[in-house]
Amino acid sequence: MQIRDLKIKGKTFLAPLAGITNLPFRSLVKEYGCSVVCSEMVSAKGIFYNSEKTMTLMESTESEKPLSIQLFGSDPISLAKGARAVEDLNVADLIDINFGCSVKKVVKQGAGVALMKEPALTRRILTAVRQATHLPFTIKIRSGWDTSGDQAFKIAEIAQDCGVDAIALHPRTAGQAFRGHSNWDHIRQLKSRASIPVIGNGDILCPEDAVTMMDQTGCDAVMVGRAAMANPFILKQIDQYLETGTYQSPSNDDIFTAMERLVRLYVDYFGEQPACRMLRGRLSWFVKGLPNASVFRKNLTQIHTQNQALTLIRDFRATGFRGEVRFHE
Numbered sequence: 001m002q003i004r005d006l007k008i009k010g011k012t013f014l015a016p017l018a019g020i021t022n023l024p025f026r027s028l029v030k031e032y033g034c035s036v037v038c039s040e041m042v043s044a045k046g047i048f049y050n051s052e053k054t055m056t057l058m059e060s061t062e063s064e065k066p067l068s069i070q071l072f073g074s075d076p077i078s079l080a081k082g083a084r085a086v087e088d089l090n091v092a093d094l095i096d097i098n099f100g101c102s103v104k105k106v107v108k109q110g111a112g113v114a115l116m117k118e119p120a121l122t123r124r125i126l127t128a129v130r131q132a133t134h135l136p137f138t139i140k141i142r143s144g145w146d147t148s149g150d151q152a153f154k155i156a157e158i159a160q161d162c163g164v165d166a167i168a169l170h171p172r173t174a175g176q177a178f179r180g181h182s183n184w185d186h187i188r189q190l191k192s193r194a195s196i197p198v199i200g201n202g203d204i205l206c207p208e209d210a211v212t213m214m215d216q217t218g219c220d221a222v223m224v225g226r227a228a229m230a231n232p233f234i235l236k237q238i239d240q241y242l243e244t245g246t247y248q249s250p251s252n253d254d255i256f257t258a259m260e261r262l263v264r265l266y267v268d269y270f271g272e273q274p275a276c277r278m279l280r281g282r283l284s285w286f287v288k289g290l291p292n293a294s295v296f297r298k299n300l301t302q303i304h305t306q307n308q309a310l311t312l313i314r315d316f317r318a319t320g321f322r323g324e325v326r327f328h329e
Ligand SMILES: Cc1cc2nc3c(=O)[nH]c(=O)nc-3n(C[C@H](O)[C@H](O)[C@H](O)COP(=O)(O)O)c2cc1C
Pocket: 015, 016, 017, 018, 019, 020, 040, 041, 070, 098, 099, 100, 101, 140, 170, 201, 202, 203, 204, 223, 224, 225, 226, 227
């Protein structure tokens, strides 16, 4: 597929996930295969004020490209300046604006899904951002504030008018957050109206779901969030399934190798102590469904060093813990 002048191999996008899609996690997903990775959402105001924490969120490596950096905010000037800064940093291949976040802290600032109630402001934001950057420019929206999908279609129409290059739709309402099911028919309706690429998102849990979404909606590509947190192989599996009609499932060994790789990537990037604190949660997702996963998780709460994390994974790999609680210093 192609977004503006960016040619993309494959049809899979890693969704932006605040607190999750940091550089090491994106690197892992990319190593296993994914067309486009997306950053966590980055505050346009934070870029404006040159906040160190915000700037860190935009760190990138050549090997993870193409990378989409997602900005959030509600002020056309800071979003445009943010977009220009992203372009000047030369880290991103795409800029995305968040029209979907329903977290209170974001909505209270008038950002995220709050923008979907503001067509005039949306037009000013998208015009300003379009003028500020030559990079391919996308937006990520929800269905809106009611179940009709009309707000999504309206925002998409404005976006097209303003020169936005592609739209990702997570078809849940603002009030749904992540409850209930996403309404893929909104993706179908958006695709039938849009002349720019549409990326379908929401509740893809396996490669079969991705193919079903594409068949039912005609969307140009798929975006996966939560399923990739536990299965970093899923985006590659989807591309394989789309290309060949079949895909490879990771063996338990592949899963343990991915866990070890994530430990190394986290420790290299965040430093040993902070990495281990974060890894206690991250690694626990990977073992869902494996025998004795609860024993592994219990041990995981005690890791403080890279060596402890790797030893734990190796023990689990070698013995499955056979039900005992064990921990190595
Ligand atoms: C922990 C978490 C963090 C998220 N952070 C963002 C974000 O920063 N920007 C955004 O547009 N969507 C965010 N989302 C929404 C996802 O990108 C995606 O739209 C949603 O999870 C539905 O896709 P899925 O069913 O594949 O998970 C987040 C979702 C979760 C669960």
